[in-house]
Every structure is written in C-alpha cells, then in structure tokens.
Amino acid sequence: MPKCIIDGREVEFTPGQNLIEAAKGAGIDIPLFCYHPGLSVVAQCRMCAVEIEKMPKLQTACSTLAAEGMVVKTKSQKTVENQKSVMEFLLANHPLDCPICDKSGECDLQDNSYKHGSAYSRTTEERRTYLDLDMGPVIKKNMNRCIHCTRCIRFGSEIAEIREMVALKRGNNTEITTIDGRPLETDYAGNYADICPTGSLTIKDFRFKKRVWFLEKVPTVCEGCSKGCNMEIHQDNNQIYRCVPRENKEINHYWLCDEGRFNFHYVEREDRLLDPARTKTSGLEVCDWASSIDLAKAALAGKNIAILVGSDLTQEEAAAVLQFKEQHYSQASIYHFGTPGILSTRDDAPEDRILKRKSKTANLNGLEKLGIRGFSKLSADVTGLLIIRGGRATLPADIDGVEKVGIGVFMKDQALMFSVILPGLSFAEKDGTILNYEGREQRIRRALQPPGQAKGLSEILMMWANRKTSHGAA
C-alpha cells in the first residue's frame, strides 16, 4: 500500500482515499464540519485545511487525495492559525445557546470550539438572526445556529433522493430552507438531525427530553424491516429516549429511516399490557402467572391447534417454540406471520431505493430458514390458536371464531381478541439473533429491563411445560 507522512508518522492509505480518512486510519483527527463520509465532498467549511509540503497554500484535507510521499502537517502553526480563524468566523454569528440546544454534548461545533477555538470573542456586533418556518413533524429548525455546511442539502439530493433543502441568498445572508418553506417529505428526515454538525436541525420527538450525556448507548439492530439496519438505542433510567443509526457500511451506511427510528415508541406505550390477563365479557382481568398459564392450557386443551409465530421473534425464541411444539403439541401446525401480503422471503423486496423493505419484521428470513412456512389462511379444522410474537408483527386478519392464546407484546385493544394473554418482551428488552434479508446474522441487545410482569418467551414456555395441571394438554 502507498504511504504518506502525516504529522511525522508514516501512514498507509488505499489509493483514492482523502487525507481525512487516511489520517483517521492512523488515529489522527482532523477537525471538520462539512465533510461526511457518506456524502459528496464540497470543501466549504475550510476547517479541515492542512499544510502540505511543497504546496504554497493550505489544502482542504477532505478534497485532497492522499498521494505517495505526501508530507502533511495537521498541527503546524499555519494549520492551527487557520483552524482558529475558521472557528472565530463560524462563531461570529452563532448564538451560543448551548444551554438550551439539544445538540450540545454531541455537537461538532462545540467540540471543535473547545479543541481548536478561542475561549474569548472579539465581536460585539449583533448576531444574524432568522425567522424559522416549521419543517414538518420530524425536524425542528433553528437557522440561527446554522454554519452553512450544506450537509443536509447534500443528504437530500444524494441519499434521500429528494431535493427539498436548498440554500437561498448568498454570503452572510445564506439561508438553508425547504423549497417554498414546505414541510419535509422524505421518510429519512431524522438523518438531517444526525448529520447536522450544529443544533440547527434537531428532532422534535427528542426535543428537551434529555441531555445527551446522560444517555446510555446500546448497540442493537432495528426491527422495523428485514433490512436489519444497525442502530443504537439511547436509554436512561430504563426508558428509551431515541434511536440513532450506527455505522455499518455493508447495510445501512450511516442512515436510518424514520419508521425504524421512532418504532421504539410502542415499547413504552401506556396501553401496553404488562400483566398476564384473561378476557371476560366485561373486559380484561389481570391474573397471576400461575393461574393464567393454567387458563391458557385449559383454553387450548383438546383443541386442534395451530401455532402462529410472528416473524419479529429472534432465532433463539423461534427455536424454543419449535422445541416446545415438538414436545407438547406435536400434532399442531406452525406458521409465521408478520406483514400482510408477505408470506415468504420471495415476496420481500425493497420498498424504496434507499433502505426500507417490504417485510416489516426483522427476522422473516430466519424463520424461513428454520422451516416455518408463512400463514395465509386459517384451515377449517383448526379450533385453537397459540399466537406468539414480539411487538412488531401485524396480527393476521380472519382468525376469528377460534380460541386464541397470545404470548408477546400486545396493546390493550388488541388483547381483547384473545382468551388469555401472557406478556412477553419487545426487541429492546431481549437479546437474540436475527437474520436479515440477505442472511446476515446480527445480534439485538437488551437495552431495558423487562417492564411490569413481562417475561422472556423461553421462561414462559418453560413455565407452560413444567406446570402440572389436571387439564393435561401437555
């Protein structure tokens, strides 16, 4: 591999790599604002300018490709002076409202100001201000904080494939806005906030909820569709505050769709059933675990049973269900369900050209690999259904008229169709393996402790199997 010299160290790089990436490989950080590895290079912010030997002027590291024998100085006096001036220039109009800004703590401008800027301001002039228009339900804009890096404009046109953000006017009056002030249309709007190096674009859903430094970050995988995008759950005190994309160049690069980003809300919904319960004509009645398992067994005793597993279960859970079926309901048939109209991986296809896929559950491929077929229609001889799911799979239609027992995450209105409900865990509360559409094995991780009386599926099945009752279906 060719080598160049950065800060006196010999650094190997792959041809075509720019200086920022080459330096990052050697653990040298070059400060930057407008450069993003997933977007095109514009060299607008000038923050990454470095001194290169035999070149008369400073060169922006993002737009300069590393070359054999190049001697780069990222900490020379000239470079540092430039960084200081750029910081002063950018902060000349920045409101410095970090105390009320949601970005503070993970803000590039803040970090670079600490590292490379000056602690004192030399200006006394009024700062430039803008009036902000609403940008739709996902993003809250605060144009005063903007440093015109145009990352959002480039994200829209290059990744989200919709040119909705534009830069109006010129120079000091540049305003980044949507065309005609329309609300954002893309399904990937949350990424605007992620890539924004300042607090100009922040997520409304997360607004003022938590300061970012309190959040514990759990690396996991999105369960929103069969793509298997990598993401992080940010939680504090057993409550999820947000989900952000995690870099994975093989799958989702740096992005996450809004559906996956805000999917976690169902985990904390008020009407989620957290206790074992039975339905009566008057409504739900909460029972304890032992008696509800007896009730569930009794409800299915002597019936011709089909087991429906949601394709949002993990491989481990699905395998446990299969084993449970072999040992206790060996006559029963077993099917998977998840998205209406998607019966197998053959029906699964990309929904758009970016990330989303048609199967709205994460582990469709995995359940197919375990030999479970898709559920299309209730056969006439089935009189009892055991429905097991996480929280994401859509319950199949046309399953009325049979005795139903549900295990998993259910909302209270959904629960009324079951005779007995045993509360299970959602994707944020369990560990497990899922297979995405291309068969890539990924792990989801527990971010929260199980809420209420909810239990893991293997524990529920174990209690079911071990509990001796007179009904004796097992």
Add this chain to the structure above:
Amino acid sequence: MLLKKKKGFLQELYLIEIIKGLMITMKNMLFAPKVTIQFPEERRNYSDRYRGMHYLKATNGVENCTACMLCPTVCPAECIHIEAGERPDKEKYPVKFEIDLLRCCFCGMCEEACPKDAIKLSNIYEMSTTYREVYDKQFLLEQRGNK
C-alpha cells in the same frame, strides 16, 4: 515508692483551693465576653459565601433557569431533578425543578456550574423541620435568604 507529703489541717480541708477555683469561675461568668447568643431573637451573621438553602433567581418575574441540566450533571449527590419544557415566551424552561435537600451535601457546585446565574445558595441555614419534602420550583423561587 510514692511518698505522701504531710499536709496541715487547713490544707486538708482544701477550702482555699476551692475558693481559688470559684474565683476563676466567677470572673469568667460575670466579666468575660459571652460567646453564645440568644438564638431565635439574635441571629449570627454568616459570611456572604456561606452555602445554605438553594433558591432560584428570577429576572422580571421570569426564572433565569433554562433547564440546561448542568446542575444535575455536576451534582455529586444527584439531588436535583429538572424536566424541561417549552412555552411561548421562553424557548426552554424548567417545568419541574426539584431539589431533594435530604440528599444535598451543600457543596455549591450547582451554583458554580450554572451559566445563567439561576440556582444560588442563600444564607438561610435554618432548615430543620419535623418532616422534609422535596422542594419544588415555586418554593425555590420564593426563597431568597438575605441575598
């Protein structure tokens, strides 16, 4: 070997020694300056830097606090709980601002961390009660001490 010193009759009575001791007691009791004060009626003046009960500062009736959460971040006792919200006249303000004084160690770091000069420690040092509740925002806004 311990030798016992022979004493006279007067010395055996210790009367002179007792009177001598009482003289010192009386001198201190009647003529020396007093170090105690009559507490509820008289108050001692503490230094301006004394760290007593917290209060929230307000400017023109609007609390200075913007719920930036720097005080709960720096608080070693984790006794400050803030919930942020938005209202028309203020982009970010504390909907809830509670201090659990039972946990507070009066280190004054919240005061030091505050960028808005909002949370302060007053000179109020009489905080004993028969029961103690968490002090909420309204209470803290009303406390001023002698500042």
